[in-house]
Amino acid sequence: MRLSGEAARGHVLAHGLGGRTDLPLDAVSAIVGGGIAVAVSFLALTWAWKRPRLHPDGGRPVPPRLARLLDAPALTGAGRALSLAATALVVAVAFAGPPTDKRNLAPWALFVTFWVGLVPLSVLLGPVWRRVNPLRTLHAGLCRLTRTDPDGRRPLPAGVGYRPAAGWLTAFVWLELVAPDRSDPRLVGALIVAYAGVNTALAWWFGRDWFTRGDGFEAYSSLLARMCPIGRRSDGTLVWRTPLHGLMRHTGEPGLVATACVLIGSTGFDGITRTTYWRDNVDPSSLLAGTLGLGAAIGAVSVLYLAAMRVSAAATGQDPRRMPGRFAATLLPIALGYTLAHYFSFFLLEGQTTVILASDPFGAGWNLLGSTGNRVDYDLVGPTLIAQVQVNAIVLGHIAGTIAAHDLALRTRPSERALRGQLPIAVVMVALTCAGLFALLSG
Amino acid sequence: MRLKRALTAVVTVGILGTAAACGEPATDSPTSAAPSAATTDASSAPASAPSGQQNVTNVTVTVAKGKASTASGRVKVRRGTTVRFTVTSDAADEFHLHGYDRTLDLRPGRPAVLELTADKPGVFEAELHRSKARVLELQVG
Numbered sequence: 266m267r268l269s270g271e272a273a274r275g276h277v278l279a280h281g282l283g284g285r286t287d288l289p290l291d292a293v294s295a296i297v298g299g300g301i302a303v304a305v306s307f308l309a310l311t312w313a314w315k316r317p318r319l320h321p322d323g324g325r326p327v328p329p330r331l332a333r334l335l336d337a338p339a340l341t342g343a344g345r346a347l348s349l350a351a352t353a354l355v356v357a358v359a360f361a362g363p364p365t366d367k368r369n370l371a372p373w374a375l376f377v378t379f380w381v382g383l384v385p386l387s388v389l390l391g392p393v394w395r396r397v398n399p400l401r402t403l404h405a406g407l408c409r410l411t412r413t414d415p416d417g418r419r420p421l422p423a424g425v426g427y428r429p430a431a432g433w434l435t436a437f438v439w440l441e442l443v444a445p446d447r448s449d450p451r452l453v454g455a456l457i458v459a460y461a462g463v464n465t466a467l468a469w470w471f472g473r474d475w476f477t478r479g480d481g482f483e484a485y486s487s488l489l490a491r492m493c494p495i496g497r498r499s500d501g502t503l504v505w506r507t508p509l510h511g512l513m514r515h516t517g518e519p520g521l522v523a524t525a526c527v528l529i530g531s532t533g534f535d536g537i538t539r540t541t542y543w544r545d546n547v548d549p550s551s552l553l554a555g556t557l558g559l560g561a562a563i564g565a566v567s568v569l570y571l572a573a574m575r576v577s578a579a580a581t582g583q584d585p586r587r588m589p590g591r592f593a594a595t596l597l598p599i600a601l602g603y604t605l606a607h608y609f610s611f612f613l614l615e616g617q618t619t620v621i622l623a624s625d626p627f628g629a630g631w632n633l634l635g636s637t638g639n640r641v642d643y644d645l646v647g648p649t650l651i652a653q654v655q656v657n658a659i660v661l662g663h664i665a666g667t668i669a670a671h672d673l674a675l676r677t678r679p680s681e682r683a684l685r686g687q688l689p690i691a692v693v694m695v696a697l698t699c700a701g702l703f704a705l706l707s708g
Numbered sequence: 709m710r711l712k713r714a715l716t717a718v719v720t721v722g723i724l725g726t727a728a729a730c731g732e733p734a735t736d737s738p739t740s741a742a743p744s745a746a747t748t749d750a751s752s753a754p755a756s757a758p759s760g761q762q763n764v765t766n767v768t769v770t771v772a773k774g775k776a777s778t779a780s781g782r783v784k785v786r787r788g789t790t791v792r793f794t795v796t797s798d799a800a801d802e803f804h805l806h807g808y809d810r811t812l813d814l815r816p817g818r819p820a821v822l823e824l825t826a827d828k829p830g831v832f833e834a835e836l837h838r839s840k841a842r843v844l845e846l847q848v849g
Contacts, residue, residue: 283806283807284806284807284832284833285806285807285830285831285832285833286830286831287830287831288829288830288831288848288849289831289847539831541781541782541845544781544782544842544845545781549842550840550842610830617731618731620731621731636731638733638734639731639732639733639734640731640732640734640809641731641732641807642731642732643807643828643829643830647829648829648830648849
């Protein structure tokens, strides 16, 4: 190919890779329809859902045999070996494989298969990354080597919460959406190694619990897993449950609001940069514009949420400082909806590239999987299916968030004030629905 | 009920994800369309005028000092349309349409022509490799 390494860098592609985005929809009808759907759901909830129904310990135990199988140490071992090997392969290919993203799988593996694939994996199967996180494996090995207690030398200060994860995720979305040369395989390799190094070192110091809220990807996976239909009760039993039950268990965790707002804001920002409004008015390769835009999007979501919480606290006479944390989990279904809407086709279409390139990872002329030289099959999911998934994901995500917020409100407030306190939240839900539909669907 | 539907969507993603497999074999009719030769007054042809043939959308691009100018930043065509890009650059460069993965060699001052059938739906970015300038987006659907 005529692409020199130099020439292939520096492009600013959709989601950092691929150069294709979804067709715009009839945004006006989608926005109006979505907003109405969420508003109507809220009204229906106030009328029909008058006492808390979502219980953190709800659910039906899964059959014991299945539970034993799912919890089998052998499964953990196999998963850990597999994820460590896959990570090692991606890093090796990143450094030793072909020099451009056209033929090197590393950027595709990181930005599509891993980052987007983590979402369905965690929502369907639970906190998978926590179980197979290769950094945990590295950390365990390091502790054995240095004869260090895996629980670390110093406990992590209690108030830190999800803030490190929020920081890492912000850095990652900036890399994915703004950074120049982000699809350069060598850069991807270096960043994976650096990330692994820093987090393993921090875990060596603070103990393996660092990964729970300090490793951005594990935290992301575990937060999404709260919406998994299989969950663990507080007594450790595996249960089938309505996915929203899992959102009710933890409240008031520091940094969770920031994490959720980063996820929602960044996805919204990526949508905005694909619109012709942005393209016609902003230089898409501008680092400053990208950074400010991303910051503004995350900031706007945060301000909207915090303002709603403040008004709500004022209306119900609750402590305005504790409100945002208490309702933070209700942002998670929204983040999931945005992600699904925005990355669904990216995962299924551009995600094929990882597999295609894995057939000849080092550019040596191999054909390991029989897919060398194949092209992305854009007919795998058609525009109609993509559009349906997009609209449904955003609207249903907000409806789920509204339900969770309503249920929490019923539980944590004097009931006669509950409705008044919820109005600002409902307004924000409708606003976020419309904003999300606009950002992600309009051309 | 809504939860179930949401869940179904999520499950669908997972299943499709595992089935996503390995793309489709390259149906090689690749790269270089009919380069240049079609000098005439291609550069003055208005965008999206049917030029004799049916269902042909003409897109004229002029590149000067690393900046591309077109009649519209986004060219919208129906699936199945033939799209003919005529690109004239003041410097050597390479025009690249993502997704379709078609490239076009540009030599200074000589109009180059890339013709393709817009058979993949979506919005695809076109850019110049050397100057890294964004050219336009082709919206097929």
